[in-house]
Amino acid sequence: MRHLMNPLDFSVEELDRLFDLANRIEKDPARYAHACDGKKLATCFYEPSTRTRLSFEAAMLNLGGQVLGFSDAASSSAAKGESVSDTIRIISCYADICAMRHPKEGAPMVAAERSGIPVINAGDGGHQHPTQTLTDLLTIRSLKGRLGSFTIGLCGDLKFGRTVHSLINALIRYTDIRFIFISPAELKVPDYITDMLTEKNIPYEEVIRLEDCMPDLDLLYMTRVQKERFFNEEDYVRLKDFYILDKTKLSAAKGDMLVLHPLPRVNEISVEVDDDPRAVYFKQAQYGVYVRMALILTLLGIEN
Amino acid sequence: MLNVGKIEEGFVLDHIEAGKSLEIYHHLKLDKLDCTVAIIKNARSNKMGKKDILKVECDVNTLNLDILAVIDHNITVNVIKDGEIVDKKELVLPREIHNVLKCKNPRCITSIEQELPHIFVLADEEKEIYRCKYCEEKAGNSFTW
Numbered sequence: 001m002r003h004l005m006n007p008l009d010f011s012v013e014e015l016d017r018l019f020d021l022a023n024r025i026e027k028d029p030a031r032y033a034h035a036c037d038g039k040k041l042a043t044c045f046y047e048p049s050t051r052t053r054l055s056f057e058a059a060m061l062n063l064g065g066q067v068l069g070f071s072d073a074a075s076s077s078a079a080k081g082e083s084v085s086d087t088i089r090i091i092s093c094y095a096d097i098c099a100m101r102h103p104k105e106g107a108p109m110v111a112a113e114r115s116g117i118p119v120i121n122a123g124d125g126g127h128q129h130p131t132q133t134l135t136d137l138l139t140i141r142s143l144k145g146r147l148g149s150f151t152i153g154l155c156g157d158l159k160f161g162r163t164v165h166s167l168i169n170a171l172i173r174y175t176d177i178r179f180i181f182i183s184p185a186e187l188k189v190p191d192y193i194t195d196m197l198t199e200k201n202i203p204y205e206e207v208i209r210l211e212d213c214m215p216d217l218d219l220l221y222m223t224r225v226q227k228e229r230f231f232n233e234e235d236y237v238r239l240k241d242f243y244i245l246d247k248t249k250l251s252a253a254k255g256d257m258l259v260l261h262p263l264p265r266v267n268e269i270s271v272e273v274d275d276d277p278r279a280v281y282f283k284q285a286q287y288g289v290y291v292r293m294a295l296i297l298t299l300l301g302i303e304n
Numbered sequence: 305m306l307n308v309g310k311i312e313e314g315f316v317l318d319h320i321e322a323g324k325s326l327e328i329y330h331h332l333k334l335d336k337l338d339c340t341v342a343i344i345k346n347a348r349s350n351k352m353g354k355k356d357i358l359k360v361e362c363d364v365n366t367l368n369l370d371i372l373a374v375i376d377h378n379i380t381v382n383v384i385k386d387g388e389i390v391d392k393k394e395l396v397l398p399r400e401i402h403n404v405l406k407c408k409n410p411r412c413i414t415s416i417e418q419e420l421p422h423i424f425v426l427a428d429e430e431k432e433i434y435r436c437k438y439c440e441e442k443a444g445n446s447f448t449w
Contacts, residue, residue: 104413106438
């Protein structure tokens with residue numbers, strides 16, 4: 001039985017098969033509308049995350065399956081002190097597959113060890129959020145036509161951003177990728193990542209301003225710069241505009257560059273950018289559903 | 305000069321960093337064994353200046369010494385039979401360590417579910433880095449028992 005804990009759990013070849021399936025679903029959703037008839041997905045969310053939960057639920061409903069679950073720890077038996085191990089043993093009796101979100105790191109792995117059904121990590125604290133990374137990869141592959149041979153700019157909070165670290169780790173398995181890290185000094189990508197890139201001979205640059213690299217980019221992955229990450233208000237006010245994408249900054253970009261964002265955005269992408277064909281962050285949310293559909297089918301052994 | 309007698313069967317753990325012998329005594333769970341143990345602290349050493357030595361009189365098959373490699377791979381393990389050194393055991397880093405190191409990450413699931421084992425997995429053999437199986441936090445230098 002397979003589980004998904006980490007985006008690297010799947011080999012590059014397995015990911016190719018998963019993404020091929022997601023693209024087949026995208027082209028002909030009706031063909032898969034009853035693929036999971038009679039199957040149930042349990043969404044065990046120990047902390048609220050409406051978008052991720054709804055994306056999983058939409059994925060299962062699109063496949064003809066049903067969903068059950070809870071959306072925060074207070075409404076689950078965890079409030080009575082039940083362990084994750086006990087909960088998953090019970091859920092295994094009720095459902096065919098489980099998506100688990102938990103504020104504690106490693107909780108879905110504990111569940112997977114005791115589970116009788118496949119478990120998908122739907123986010124465990126600041127640790128992993130593999131379906132977000134799969135969503136990012138599928139979006140790039142579908143809209144760029146390839147995973148590799150591009151320059152990607154990652155912008156915003158690169159120090160604490162879990163999605164950014166996972167995406168870098170997933171992308172280094174492909175060839176001819178150049179990274180440009182765009183962040184204030186306070187939120188630079190951690191040394192262990194730049195050390196790893198140097199060791200693997202993967203080219204990267206670190207710049208302070210978005211304008212410094214815009215014409216070079218094939219992809220721009222935006223993330224939020226949170227005020228509370230700064231030591232003082234003065235630095236925040238001085239730097240925050242460098243990391244807001246607006247029409248003026250975007251005008252310097254290539255015509256086929258794509259702008260991605262894991263969402264939710266606050267103000268780091270101006271709404272005036274939304275209508276630009278290069279802004280694909282809402283399409284990215286749609287690809288999130290397709291990739292979760294493909295994942296459910298794969299882990300249940302229905303396809304692939 | 306203090307003299308401690310020879311042992312007939314067991315191990316002599318030599319070249320232990322001075323002051324670490326008690327930590328090793330606990331990690332090897334020697335307090336649970338009904339055997340003779342000599343703990344020699346601050347013995348003179350040409351190589352190290354000062355060192356600790358542990359002599360354990362026991363059946364050589366009863367003791368799992370894997371954890372020694374994690375604590376200090378410079379320790380020399382002499383295997384004794386019939387009062388003589390018959391082998392010098394090479395220390396190999398174990399792939400997994402169970403319930404020796406404790407995960408210190410307050411965000412780890414092991415911090416709230418007390419019955420879970422604390423398992424560390426060898427993530428980088430060259431750099432001797434272990435990571436928590438659940439949260440992947442790097443093991444620190446402080447050991448616990």
